[in-house]
Structures are given as structure tokens and as C-alpha cells.
Amino acid sequence: MTISNKKKSPPMARPKKQRTFEGVVLADWLYADNKGRAGYWRYRRPDMSFKTFPAGDVHQANKIAEHNNASRDLMPTVSDPSTRGTIAAYLPDYILHRETQSPVLISKDSWKNRKYQLASFAKEIVRPLAQLRRSEIMHWWDVLTPHQQKARHAEFRKLFNWLMGRELLPAIKYNPFTLADDKPRLYKASTPERKSDRLTIEGFWLIYAAAKDMGYPCLQIAMGISLTTFMRQGDICSLKLSDNLEDNLLKKVIGKSLQQKGNAKAARLQWDVGNYNLLRQLIGDARELSMKNRRCPFVLNHWPKQKRLGKTKEHIAQVLPGRLQGMFEDVREAVGFTGPNPPTFHSVRSLANKIAKDAKCHPDQIKQANAHSSIETQKTYQEGHELPFETVQIQFTAEQIGGDFINGQFK
Numbered sequence: 001m002t003i004s005n006k007k008k009s010p011p012m013a014r015p016k017k018q019r020t021f022e023g024v025v026l027a028d029w030l031y032a033d034n035k036g037r038a039g040y041w042r043y044r045r046p047d048m049s050f051k052t053f054p055a056g057d058v059h060q061a062n063k064i065a066e067h068n069n070a071s072r073d074l075m076p077t078v079s080d081p082s083t084r085g086t087i088a089a090y091l092p093d094y095i096l097h098r099e100t101q102s103p104v105l106i107s108k109d110s111w112k113n114r115k116y117q118l119a120s121f122a123k124e125i126v127r128p129l130a131q132l133r134r135s136e137i138m139h140w141w142d143v144l145t146p147h148q149q150k151a152r153h154a155e156f157r158k159l160f161n162w163l164m165g166r167e168l169l170p171a172i173k174y175n176p177f178t179l180a181d182d183k184p185r186l187y188k189a190s191t192p193e194r195k196s197d198r199l200t201i202e203g204f205w206l207i208y209a210a211a212k213d214m215g216y217p218c219l220q221i222a223m224g225i226s227l228t229t230f231m232r233q234g235d236i237c238s239l240k241l242s243d244n245l246e247d248n249l250l251k252k253v254i255g256k257s258l259q260q261k262g263n264a265k266a267a268r269l270q271w272d273v274g275n276y277n278l279l280r281q282l283i284g285d286a287r288e289l290s291m292k293n294r295r296c297p298f299v300l301n302h303w304p305k306q307k308r309l310g311k312t313k314e315h316i317a318q319v320l321p322g323r324l325q326g327m328f329e330d331v332r333e334a335v336g337f338t339g340p341n342p343p344t345f346h347s348v349r350s351l352a353n354k355i356a357k358d359a360k361c362h363p364d365q366i367k368q369a370n371a372h373s374s375i376e377t378q379k380t381y382q383e384g385h386e387l388p389f390e391t392v393q394i395q396f397t398a399e400q401i402g403g404d405f406i407n408g409q410f411k
Contacts, residue, residue, distance in 0.1 A: 024058045029072075030065035043068060043096065051093055053100045064099050067106045068092065085128035087163075091118055094162050110259065114155045121156070129168045137176050138186060146189045153177055153188060197339055199347035201355075201402045205409035210335045211327070217289055218302040218319055219327045224282040224405050225299070226348040227355075228396055229271055230369040232256065233345050237321050239299040241290060245283065248274035251389050254371040263387075267371035270389040278396060281405040293317035300324065352396075359400055365393045 019026045026032075033040035033052065041061040042050045055061035095115060098105060105111040124140055125132070141149065157177035163169050174183040204223065211219040225236050235255050244251055250271040258266035273280050286299045293301045296317035309316050319327075328345045337343065356366050369392050403409035 021058045024062070026058070027062045027065035028069055030061060041065075045092060046072060051096055053096055055100065060103060063103070063106060064096065067099060068096060085130060086122070087125055087129065088122040090129070090163065090168065091122050094118075094159055097162065098158070113151070117152050118155065118159065121152075129163065130170060132169060132171060134172050134176050134184065141176075141186045142189075144189075149188045196341045196347060197337075197343050198354075199343040199351045201351070202409075203337070203343065204348065204351060204401075205403055206335050207328070207331050207337075209408055211331045214331055214334060216302065216327045216331060217285070218300045219324065219331065220405070221282050221286050221289070222300055222319075222324055222345075223328075223348050224278070226345070227352050227401060228276070228279045228282070229269075229392070230349055230352050230371075230394075232349065233321050233324060237298070237300055237319055237324060240297045241287060241299055242297060244299070245273070248272065249389075250279065250283070257371050268387055268389040269368070269371060269392050271392050272395075276395045278398065278401070278404060285405065302327075355396060355400055356394055359396070361394050368392060369394045 019031070021032050029044045031042040031044065031050075033042060039054055039056065040052055041055050041064075042052050043065055044050055053061075053064065055064060095118070121140070125136065127136060144152070157175060157179075160169070160172075160175045160177055164172070164175060174185070176184070176186045178185045204227065208220055208223055211217070211223070222233075222236050225231060225239075226233070229250070231252065232255065235252055238255065239250075239252065250273050252269055253263075254267040254269060271279055273283055283299070286301075290296050290298075290301055293303050294315075294317065296315045298315065298318050300319040301315070301317040302319050302323075303317050307316055312320060325345055332342055353366065353370070356369070368390060398404040398410070
């Protein structure tokens with residue numbers, strides 16, 4: 001009898017059985033409501049307990065479950081009893097609550113950042129909620145930078161409202177993140193005064209002229225658009241020749257306003273390119289440059305030395321904000337701006353405001369051009385109707401900016 005020396009292969013793991021609901025495969029750890037209620041679902045946490053939550057349909061429930069699965073390693077497990085009763089133990093429920101109440105959060109990068117901030121907070125504040133004191137939160141808060149405080153304040157106020165509404169913080173009488181002046185609250189540190197040098201008209205044209213010599217015509221277009229429209233760097237980089245230009249109108253939903261107020265209340269501005277000579281010159285230059293760079297759809301385009309598309313670019317010639325800032329810094333240093341706080345690309349926008357003020361433009365017109373909310377108009381609309389754009393009234397002349405984008409600076 002021959003005895004084989006071959007090792008037996010380990011038994012194959014049983015494939016995970018797919019669970020479905022009305023023909024749709026359910027995400028991991030998602031289950032239909034055990035009481036058979038329509039519109040309710042259950043999510044199994046790592047500690048094997050269930051969280052019931054509402055969702056419009058199975059697809060929305062799947063989306064919420066998949067989003068929670070992505071951060072499942074942040075949730076407490078049975079093997080980690082130290083988290084019982086702490087913020088870490090309740091954080092998954094809070095995140096699920098927020099995503100259920102506002103499903104639009106799931107697709108936002110800003111929400112991912114806030115979840116990371118919440119998870120970091122939960123790792124630092126490990127005292128059980130029943131024993132947590134305001135002083136401990138204050139010590140954590142005071143070591144943050146002004147920028148970190150600003151980024152966290154609104155979401156942490158919601159978190160503590162949620163915790164206190166469930167009577168989980170008996171030793172804390174008022175939400176420490178409240179905005180009310182008559183309640184004990186945490187105060188945000190003052191933001192340090194900006195120190196970058198102001199950009200003058202002469203400095204603008206010096207950098208503008210050198211940008212062409214250094215092979216950055218797209219930087220010239222970006223500087224010109226920022227000066228003539230007051231647009232921020234990110235908004236300029238996202239402009240597309242087909243999407244944002246319509247019937248000689250340059251239209252833009254302002255990014256910062258969209259992020260802060262949502263789609264319905266975001267500032268929607270448009271510029272009459274046909275009657276704005278300076279802006280028309282820039283758009284013409286952008287179209288010509290696009291043809292040279294394989295019909296790049298973006299207003300700002302530049303053929304790179306390293307021809308890699310990457311994960312964040314739609315076209316190889318697209319110029320991202322970081323690259324645009326790098327171009328500005330290269331040219332700025334080449335022309336001799338070597339002080340400790342040289343102007344940044346954002347300084348062009350500040351220069352536009354100074355020119356508008358010197359031209360005695362009405363303050364309301366300046367606020368509108370900057371997409372500030374002080375003169376925000378109430379928009380009433382119905383679903384399916386296109387939201388209106390406001391025409392920016394300020395149009396600089398070549399005399400006001402000291403030159404044009406064909407001949408350069410006036411001598």
C-alpha cells in the first residue's frame with residue numbers, strides 16, 4: 001500500500017450567500033426590517049447589535065450601508081470593551097443618523113473630512129459620556145488652530161445636540177459648541193491677520209508679461225479672468241468652454257457659495273462677454289489655446305511635460321488649482337517678488353476689489369461680484385425649473401486696470 005506524501009489542501013471556505021430584497025442584492029451587514037415595515041432597514045454593527053434606520057428604497061439603504069462599511073473599522077467591537085459608553089460607541093449611530101436625515105452628505109468630500117475629524121475626536125476623548133466634563137472638551141479645543149476650530153465647530157455642535165438630546169451627557173448642562181452668548185460656550189481663536197503683500201497694478205502686469213515668456217499663457221488667462229470677474233482660483237480652474245459659455249454669457253455657480261449654502265441658495269453669476277471687451281479678449285485666447293492643446297474643454301489648459309492623466313483630471317491639459325498656484329509662484333519669484341510675504345494668486349482678486357473701490361463702484365455691486373451673501377436675493381422656484389443667474393454689473397475698462405490683454409500694460 002502506497003502512502004501519499006501530498007499535503008491535503010485546506011477545505012475551501014463556503015462562499016458568502018448573497019442576500020437580496022425584491023431582486024436587489026443587499027450590501028454587507030444590511031438587512032430588511034425584522035418587523036416587515038416598509039421603508040425601514042437594519043444595519044449590523046461590528047459588536048453584532050442592530051441599528052434600525054429609515055430609507056426611501058433598497059437602493060438608498062444600500063448606499064447608506066456601503067458608506068458605513070467604508071468606515072466600519074472606526075466602529076467599536078465586542079473585543080473592545082473600553083469604548084462602551086464613550087463617544088466612540090455612539091459615533092456610528094450619529095453618522096448613520098446624519099446620513100439618513102441628509103443622504104446628499106454621502107457623496108460630499110467635505111463629509112468624509114468631517115467624519116475623520118469626529119473619529120479623531122472620539123479617539124482623544126475616551127472618558128465615558130456619563131462622566132465627561134466641559135473642562136475636558138475645553139482643553140482639547142484650546143490646542144486646535146483657528147482653522148481647525150472653524151472646520152469642526154458646526155458639525156460638533158450637531159453631534160453634541162444629538163448626544164444631549166438622548167441625555168447621554170448628564171454632567172454638561174449646555175452644548176459647549178452653542179452660538180448663544182448667554183450660555184457657557186467654547187470660543188474660537190481669532191484668525192491671524194493675513195500677512196501677504198498686496199499686489200499692485202504694476203506688479204500684476206509685471207507677472208502677466210513674464211508668464212508668457214516662461215511658457216504659461218494659461219496663467220495669463222487665469223490672472224485676467226480673476227481680475228475682470230473677481231472669481232476665485234478654484235472656480236476659474238473648473239470653467240469649461242462649452243458648459244459655462246452660452247450665448248456670449250459666461251455663467252458660473254460659485255463654488256464656495258455652493259459648498260456653504262447648497263444648490264438652491266448658491267450664488268449664480270453671469271458676465272456679458274459680448275459687451276465686456278477685456279473678458280472677451282481672454283475667452284478668445286482660451287479658445288485658441290484649447291485648439292493647440294488637443295481641444296481641451298477647460299478654459300485653463302496647459303500641455304504638461306509629464307503626460308499623465310491621473311485620477312483627478314478629465315483631460316491631460318487640464319490645469320488644477322495647485323498647478324496654477326505653482327505657476328504663479330514660479331513667475332512671481334522670477335520677476336523679483338522675494339519678500340517674506342509675497343502676493344499669492346488670491347491677491348489678484350484683492351486687486352480687483354481695490355480697482356472697483358477706486359472706480360467708485362457701488363458697494364452692492366462689489367458685494368455681488370464677490371458672491372457675498374449680504375445682498376442675497378430670495379430665490380423662489382419649483383422643481384424642474386432652472387435657477388436664475390444674476391448678471392454682474394461691474395465691467396472694468398482698460399484704463400482702469402492700466403492695460404489690456406492684447407497689448408499688455410499701458411506705458
